[in-house]
Amino acid sequence: MTVTASIGIEADRFDLGRALAADDGDVRVELAQFVPIDGGLVPYCWVDAGTVDEREAFERAVRSDDRIAAFARLGTAPERFLYRIEWSTAVNNDDGGFLAALRDHDVLVERAVSTAGSAAWTFRLRALDREALGRFQRTCEDHGVAFTVRRITHGPAETTDRYGLTDKQREALVLAFDEGYFEVPREVSLTELADHVGISRQAYTRRLQRALRSYLTETGIFELRGS
Structure with missing residues (x-):
């Protein structure tokens, strides 16, 4: 049975984190996928920047890093x-570290995100089982790459979105927001929200709490708490 783990890792603990460090500005980096090429892992990432100047400054900083052979812009979205x-030869052939451990233990990166000024990344990883995840963690620690496991869930589970939300959790969270549950004073009660969905108040409350926890975990609440 597969397991999903949300982990926090300091940016200076792995080459990708060091290379993509955004010191200031309104820059957010989210890994899209890793593609295995010639025994290495080629990362693709989305970059959100507040201004053109901030994006261009970020590009220059990444391209000036000795670990990076090329940082190519492929496309745009809103x-x-x-x-x-594309890594330099030294990094691509490295047989240790975080990226190598991901490759060697067949650990899938479902999501990874960091924001400007943050010293940490949040990863959502999927492994074959808890033992495989443990082997991956021990390999990382053996190479000086320590990370914090924040949450582990066991699969198979419902399909989740980029924020770790199931369809039902997303529905509960959006409904609560739209109906004014988070306003002061509140414009709707949990009982009314539960009636709207057609479940008990207790079930809706539990679903909303899980949605909030997943959303906050995936969007970096641990980084804010440590800042």
């Missing part, structure tokens, strides 16, 4: 840009 990272 307010964000897709890039491919």
Whole structure:
């Protein structure tokens, strides 16, 4: 049975984190996928920047890093840009570290995100089972790459979105927001929200709490708490 783990890792603990460090500005980096090429992992990432100047400054900083052979802009979406990272020979052939451990233990990166000024990344990883996840963590620690496991869930689970939300959790969270549950004073009660969905108040409350926890975990609440 597969397991999903949400982990926090300091940016200076792995090459990708160091290379993509955004010191200031309104820059957010989200890994899209890793593509295995020639025994290495080629990352693709989305970059959200507040201004053109901030994006261009970020591009210059990444391209000046000795670990990066190329940082190519591939396309755009509303307010964000897709890039491919090509490593230098030294990094691509490295047989240790975080990226190598991902490859060697067949650990899938479902999501990874960091924001400007943050010293950490939040990863959502999927492994074959808890033992495989443990082996991956021990390999990382053996190479000086320590990380914090924040949450582990066991699969198979409902399909989740980029924020770790199931369809039902997303529905509960959006409904609560739209109906004014988070306003002061509140414009709707949990009982009314539960009636709208057709479940008990207790079930809706539990679903909303899980949605909030997943959303906050995936969007970096641990980074804010540590800042």
